[in-house]
Amino acid sequence: MIDLYFAPTPNGWKISIMLEECGLPYTVRPVNIGAGEQFAPEFLKISPNNRIPAIVDHAPTDGGEPVSVFETGAILLYLAEKSGQFMPSDLRGRYSVMQWLMWQMGGLGPMLGQNGHFKLYAPEKLPYAIDRYERETARLYGVLDRRLGEADYVAGAEYTIADMAIFPWIMTHKRQEITLDDYPNIKRWYALCRARPALQAGLAVMKNAINRNPQADEKVRETLFGIKS
Known part of the structure; x- marks a missing residue:
């Protein structure tokens, strides 16, 4: 267990x-x-x-x-x-997965996290920060869209842990004011992954506990973001 x-x-x-x-x-x-x-x-x-x-x-x-x-x-x-x-067992397949997994961890997740923070949660709107992370988010979406124009899934022909790592961050696209219509290859892949029953089951875990507005509570805001009133 x-x-x-x-x-x-x-x-x-x-x-x-x-x-x-x-x-x-x-x-x-x-x-x-x-x-x-x-x-x-x-x-x-x-x-x-x-x-x-x-x-x-x-x-x-x-x-x-x-x-x-x-x-x-x-x-x-x-x-x-x-x-x-x-996770593929062959050398090339395995390292394709690891490359994209590290890309998500080192780039997509942190940059989308900052983009979402300055758009949604920061106590004041900082144009430089918003523009900086919007641009980097768009660049990363472009990288992913180009990759998905070459293969069915992120690391190649098969669904892997790389797709699982990336999908939940792409799922934030609406709140981050991104339209997948601008990224047709991501849109195709997103629908393909979303249709998987196990992925849907994973997303349902503690669904009722999602806090979409943590900035609205002073104590939560300070705990999560270090922002004091």
Whole structure:
């Protein structure tokens, strides 16, 4: 059994989608990030970067003590190895997946996170910051759209953990004021992924706990963004 320490965010959904896709049994351990539960000492033992998600695998393949893993890329790779799914076994295929996984972690996620922050949550509108992250978001969307003009899925012909990592961030396109009509290859891929029952099941985890307006609560705002009134 795997414990999934989770909140309903793009990063959290990456892992709930993967667990549903590969059929591994898991238990959701909610982490109320608005209340600061990610800073609790017991959680920091599992995720020292005080971020969700994290997992604890109580039945690792080596038969030893439970294994805890934090950082979404590491978790996806761990689950792919454990399940033997969604990661090619050949050299070129494997590194195609890893390249795009690292691209998401180092580029798409952080840049879309900043774009969303300055558009939606910042206490004042900063034109320079908004323009900076809008431009970088558009560049990254362009990179992904070109790639998906070459292949059915991000890393090639097959659906992999790279798609699972990228999809939840593209799912924020409407709130980030992006239209997929401007990116036809992403639009095709998005519909293809969205139709997967396991992906839908992963997105449904703690759906009722989504906080779409964290900036509206003073304590939540300070906890998540360090913004004091």
